[in-house]
Amino acid sequence: MEKKEMLGTLIKQYRKNMGVSLAKAEEETGVSRSYINRIENFSRDNVTFEVASRLIKYFGIPFSAIEEICGFTSNDEDNIQNLDYLLLNQKYLFANIIADVNLKISLRDFVKELENYCTIESVTRQQENKLLDLADVLRNNLLGM
Structure with a gap:
């Protein structure tokens, strides 16, 4: 998978997981919906640092994910x-x-929700359902659905 495909996939995954439309993402980031759509569908080469920064910040994408896409590595094993x-x-x-x-x-989202589930005193059906929904997303990714 090329870097532009990985970035587009990452942004689309976060946007969909947050339930954000292209119009809402445009409103919140100032990046046009057509530009975001082209990034997500791999038809936009050379995304500017400014645009990438806005999207990463808005969607809460960890910098570590961007490091992976760009091929940066850390040699500091003591951390x-x-x-x-x-x-x-x-x-x-x-x-x-x-x-x-x-x-x-998908695995990260599931583990984060599992952590929340394990650390709260009283669990609701809604929280259990969210955990099961994320397990289904993870399973579908594993099975290629």
């Missing part, structure tokens, strides 16, 4: 990394499948 960083930046197998960007994002 303890948070799980978010590890899930998005390391190469690994999950269910005997090499994790791609979509699978990494």
